[in-house]
Amino acid sequence: xxxxxxxxxxxxxxxxxxxxxxxxxxxxxxxxxxxxxxxxxxxxxxxxxxxxxxxxxxxxxxxxxxxxxxxxxxxxxxxxxxxxxxxxxxxxxxxxxxxxxxxxxxxxxxxxxxxxxxxxxxxxxxxxxxxxxxxxxxxxxxxxxxxxxxxxxxxxxxxxxxxxxxxxxxxxxxxxxxxxxxxxxxxxxxxxxxxxxxxxxxxxxxxxxxxxxxxxxxxxxxxxxxxxxxxxxxxxxxxxxxxxxxxxxxxxxxxxxxxxxxxxxxxxxxxxxxxxxxxxxxxxxxxxxxxxxxxxxxxxxxxxxxxxxxxxxxxxxxxxxxxxxxxxxxxxxxxxxxxxxxxxxxxxxxxxxxxxxxxxxxxxxxxxxxxxxxxxxxxxxxxxxxxxxxxxxxxxxxxxxxxxxxxxxxxxxxxxxxxxxxxxxxxxxxxxxxxxxxxxxxxxxxxxxxxxxxxxxxxxxxxxxxxxxxxxxxxxxxxxxxxxxxxxxxxxxxxxxxxxxxxxxxxxxxxxxxxxxxxxxxxxxxxxxxxxxxxxxxxxxxxxxxxxxxxxxxxxxxxxxxxxxxxxxxxxxxxxxxxxxxxxxxxxxxxxxxxxxxxxxxxxxxxxxxxxxxxxxxxxxxxxxxxxxxxxxxxxxxxxxxxxxxxxxxxxxxxxxxxxxxxxxxxxxxxx
Numbered sequence: 001x002x003x004x005x006x007x008x009x010x011x012x013x014x015x016x017x018x019x020x021x022x023x024x025x026x027x028x029x030x031x032x033x034x035x036x037x038x039x040x041x042x043x044x045x046x047x048x049x050x051x052x053x054x055x056x057x058x059x060x061x062x063x064x065x066x067x068x069x070x071x072x073x074x075x076x077x078x079x080x081x082x083x084x085x086x087x088x089x090x091x092x093x094x095x096x097x098x099x100x101x102x103x104x105x106x107x108x109x110x111x112x113x114x115x116x117x118x119x120x121x122x123x124x125x126x127x128x129x130x131x132x133x134x135x136x137x138x139x140x141x142x143x144x145x146x147x148x149x150x151x152x153x154x155x156x157x158x159x160x161x162x163x164x165x166x167x168x169x170x171x172x173x174x175x176x177x178x179x180x181x182x183x184x185x186x187x188x189x190x191x192x193x194x195x196x197x198x199x200x201x202x203x204x205x206x207x208x209x210x211x212x213x214x215x216x217x218x219x220x221x222x223x224x225x226x227x228x229x230x231x232x233x234x235x236x237x238x239x240x241x242x243x244x245x246x247x248x249x250x251x252x253x254x255x256x257x258x259x260x261x262x263x264x265x266x267x268x269x270x271x272x273x274x275x276x277x278x279x280x281x282x283x284x285x286x287x288x289x290x291x292x293x294x295x296x297x298x299x300x301x302x303x304x305x306x307x308x309x310x311x312x313x314x315x316x317x318x319x320x321x322x323x324x325x326x327x328x329x330x331x332x333x334x335x336x337x338x339x340x341x342x343x344x345x346x347x348x349x350x351x352x353x354x355x356x357x358x359x360x361x362x363x364x365x366x367x368x369x370x371x372x373x374x375x376x377x378x379x380x381x382x383x384x385x386x387x388x389x390x391x392x393x394x395x396x397x398x399x400x401x402x403x404x405x406x407x408x409x410x411x412x413x414x415x416x417x418x419x420x421x422x423x424x425x426x427x428x429x430x431x432x433x434x435x436x437x438x439x440x441x442x443x444x445x446x447x448x449x450x451x452x453x454x455x456x457x458x459x460x461x462x463x464x465x466x467x468x469x470x471x472x473x474x475x476x477x478x479x480x481x482x483x484x485x486x487x488x489x490x491x492x493x494x495x496x497x498x499x500x501x502x503x504x505x506x507x508x509x510x511x512x513x514x515x516x517x518x519x520x521x522x523x524x525x526x527x528x529x530x531x532x533x534x535x536x537x538x539x540x541x542x543x544x545x546x547x548x549x550x551x552x553x554x555x556x557x558x559x560x561x562x563x564x565x566x567x568x569x570x571x572x573x574x575x576x577x578x579x580x581x582x583x584x585x586x587x588x589x590x591x592x593x594x595x596x597x598x599x600x601x602x603x604x605x606x607x608x609x610x611x612x613x614x615x616x617x618x619x620x621x622x623x624x625x626x627x628x629x630x631x632x633x634x635x636x637x638x639x640x641x642x643x644x645x646x647x648x649x650x651x652x653x654x655x656x657x658x659x660x661x662x663x664x665x666x667x668x669x670x671x672x
Contacts, residue, residue, distance in 0.1 A: 012265030019070060019263050023062040030058045030417065038393075046396065050389035053382055060379050061421045063372075068425035071259025075432050091130030091209075094217050098133055098196040100276070102212070105139045105183045107176070108147050108488035109203040111154040112584035114138065117206045120577035122164045124209035127572070134212075136168040137191075139183050141176035145652035148172060149596050152610055153589045161583070174617045174657060180272070181288055181304035192279050202273035204491060205232065208327030208573045215276040215322065226282070226317030227309055229268065229275040230328035231257050235566045235574065238554060239334040239493055241547035244456055246332065247562040251443070251453065252429045257323045266318035267365035272305035274328045278317065282308070285315035291355060296348050296483040303349025306373055307356065310366035327573070329566075334493045335548040337504045340470045341489075347377045347474040348484050380471035387515075395522035422464075426457055442568045444560025452562050462536035462543070469508050469537070496548035501541045512537035595644035597652060601662075601669040611659045632661060639665050 034054050038047050102121070106114055118136055125131040138155065142148045155170045173186060184200065192198070197219055199212060211230055219225055231253065234246045261268065270277075286308045291298045301307055309319045333339040353370040356362070362370075430453045433439045434446050443449040478484075496504075512534055519530050536543065546552055556562050566574060590599050600606040635655070638646050647655075655661055 008265060012263060012267075015070060015263040019063070019066050022066045022069075023059060026062040026065070027055060027059040030062075031055045041397065044393065044397070046389055046393040050386060050393060053386040053389060056382055057379065057386060058417065060375055061417055064421055065424060067259040067263075068255055068428055069259070070262045071255040071257070072428045072432070074258050074262050075255065091128040091213050092132060094213050094220070095130040095133035097220055098216060099194065100134050100197040100199060100212075100216055101187070101191070101195040101279075102134060102136045102199045102201065103139055103184060103187060104136070104201045104203060104205070105141065105180050106151070106203045107141045107180075108144050109142070110491065111147065111151040112581065113491070114151075114203055115154050115158045116577050116580035116584060117204070118168060119158065119162060119164070119580040120206055120573050121209065121212070122166050122168070123576045124207075124573040125212060126165050126209070128209040128213055130209065130213045131166050133216075134166050135195075136166060137187060138168070138170045139187055140170065140172035141179070141183050142172060143176065143653070145649065145656050146596050148656060149600050149610065150590070152613055153596075153600070153606060154584065156606070156609055157584075157587070157589055161587075170613070172613060172617055178288075178300050179302070181301070181308075185287070188279065188283050192283055195279050197276050198279050198282075199276045200273055202330060204331040205274050206235075206329045206573060206577060207274060208571065211325055211327035214325060218322070219276055219278060222318065224316070224318050225320065226278050226312040226315070227268075227270045227275055227319040229270050229319075229321045230325045231321060231323060232271075232274040232328045232330040233326070233564075233566070234332040235329045235564065236331050237334050237493065238550045238557070239548050240552045240556070241336060241339065242332050242334045242493075243553045243556065243562040244459060244547075246564050247452055247456055248460075249332075250564040251433055251449075252426055254323070255425060255429045255432065257321060261321050261323045264321070264365060266320055267313055267363060268309070268319045268321045269369050270305045270309035270312075270319060272303075274330065277312075281312060281315055281317050285317075286311045291352060294481075296478050296481065297352055297355065301349070301352055303346065303353065303373070306350075306353060306366075306369055310356070310362050310369070313363050313366055314361050327571070329574070331491060333489070335496050336466075336544045337496070338489070340467075343467075343470065344474045344484050347471065348478050350374055350377055351475065351478045377471045377475050380468040381475050383468055384472050391518060391522055391526075394526065422461060423457065426453060439565075442563075442565035444563040444568070448560035448563065455561060461532070462539075464536070465512065465533045466505075466508055466536050466540060469511055493550055494548065495550065496545045498541060498545050501544035505540045505544050508537050508540045597647070597655075598639075598642070598644045598669065601639070601666045604666075604670055607662070607666040607670075610656065611662060614657060614659050614662070617657070632664075635661075636665065636668065639668055 031051065031054060035043075035051055038050070043051075104114065104118065115138075118138070122131070122136065125134060138151070140148065140151055142151060151170065151172070155168070158164070159168060171187075173183065176183065178185070184198075187198075197216060199207075199215065201207070207230065215228055215230060218228055233253070234242070234249050237243065237246060288301045288304055288307055288311075290300060293299070312319055333342055350373040354374045357367050357370045357374075430450065433443060433449055440446045440449055443452065516527075516530060516534050519527050553562075557567065570578075590596050600610055635647065635651065638644065655665070
């Protein structure tokens with residue numbers, strides 16, 4: 001075992017060196033060719049700037065390309081031992097050896113959807129025979145009082161109807177300090193000592209029982225394994241935009257993740273959810289620092305996952321990605337606007353990591369993970385700056401440049417590099433899928449798989465300049481001190497009208513229209529090479545509307561295009577989720593048109609349950625501020641007359657924290 005561990009570490013180091021050497025070699029060759037072309041009339045200051053930017057972009061592109069090549073090499077050379085069917089006896093033995101808390105932090109989420117996913121996972125664990133040793137915690141940071149009351153009702157309804165074989169606890173914090181990281185830290189402080197492991201989920205996460213048990217088994221086998229990440233696959237969405245993401249993750253994702261694992265090995269990363277963590281070292285070593293300075297680059301760390309992985313590695317524990325595991329799912333944004341909004345939050349969080357790259361004590365690979373996270377957003381403004389430097393050079397030097405041939409070669413080089421970055425990893429993945437008959441069948445067959453890849457690739461090329469604009473805007477706004485609110489993610493599917501698309505994305509069209517005009521004015525010879533880059537931004541309004549269309553998504557699905565395996569054969573855990581969601585839809589606890597606060601106040605059981613939860617929300621030394629004030633009579637009059645809709649949200653928020661006031665109103669509604 002020790003020999004295998006040392007050999008694996010040696011192999012990973014060799015792979016890292018190979019990745020670095022290949023990426024550096026590619027960068028040198030490309031940069032030398034670029035420099036040769038632009039140096040015909042000497043090297044100006046602008047030439048030096050554009051060359052520097054080109055070197056950075058070339059190295060970034062080369063890393064992605066060679067990472068995919070490494071993943072391809074692993075896929076065609078490494079044999080994977082098929083996992084044996086998990087027997088109930090072995091599942092029970094795994095569960096008996098440890099205690100695992102499964103945490104689902106929620107923040108203003110749909111409670112019916114949350115508990116449908118929990119039920120699906122509990123049922124899947126029960127079917128394996130390994131449910132002992134697990135407990136679920138719904139850790140609510142919800143600030144909307146109506147959603148908070150719904151959470152309580154749905155939790156009660158779920159427990160009373162399904163009688164789950166695994167304990168499901170519900171806890172809500174009165175103050176959601178430090179967001180999700182603070183939510184998990186609060187759990188660790190209160191209950192963490194009772195558990196060996198904690199499986200952290202997002203509100204849209206679902207995992208099969210077999211996958212959960214396999215994660216626990218691997219943690220038990222290696223006491224130095226601190227974090228084990230199960231790569232989540234996007235499912236359950238129907239809009240065109242979501243289907244594009246789901247298909248890309250299903251077909252290209254495994255290749256990229258396998259390549260990443262080949263050189264990170266036990267110095268891997270953690271994505272914040274669908275991962276199991278060893279509780280004791282997490283509590284001892286992974287407390288997040290508070291960055292000096294003001295937000296957005298200072299203060300609490302927003303993207304906590306990379307930092308927690310780095311802290312776990314610094315403490316001497318391993319962080320790995322289980323790239324061979326399936327049965328780990330999530331959901332993705334369904335519209336371009338929702339996707340951009342999520343990316344803006346991630347951009348701000350990743351930009352903070354730039355301050356951690358040189359911090360003392362982190363391992364070299366942790367610094368690389370930080371730098372790659374930053375570069376995933378900074379690459380866009382660098383690319384736009386590179387384009388700008390070319391235009392400035394062409395405008396200043398004018399006739400001194402060697403005409404259209406040189407310009408054409410420059411743009412052809414840039415275009416070719418972009419195509420390599422986009423196409424080679426995609427078509428290597430396509431080849432791997434196509435040579436496996438079963439994999440091809442699950443994607444609709446070889447012909448449908450090929451057509452889907454062509455469709456996804458074409459849309460990606462058109463779409464790339466749009467995201468380059470958004471990422472550039474996000475980076476600049478962060479550097480200028482603009483802080484983004486980390487609100488609840490939009491998870492429902494909503495169609496996007498042309499009017500809405502225009503109001504949300506007109507600035508993209510304007511930016512590229514100005515850029516295209518500058519090209520036509522300063523360097524008309526370059527305009528033909530810019531046309532592919534301008535297509536997507538100029539059509540952004542109809543494209544954004546089409547991206548949000550479920551009708552187009554259904555049309556493609558019927559023709560086996562952009563099909564994913566979970567649609568061809570629905571896994572049992574997702575079928576169970578569908579059944580639970582249908583139950584909650586068909587059995588609403590709140591009558592249509594009735595106020596939820598009124599429903600809870602009028603029902604003795606519901607009101608008593610709420611007051612018990614409210615008592616547990618705040619520590620004894622930090623009581624809630626009483627709501628019973630001189631304005632209580634006004635609230636009471638609304639309650640007596642049934643005018644609950646006139647109660648403002650801040651009044652409701654205060655009311656559900658004040659048991660004395662809540663009890664008085666409940667007695668009125670129950671005619672006690």
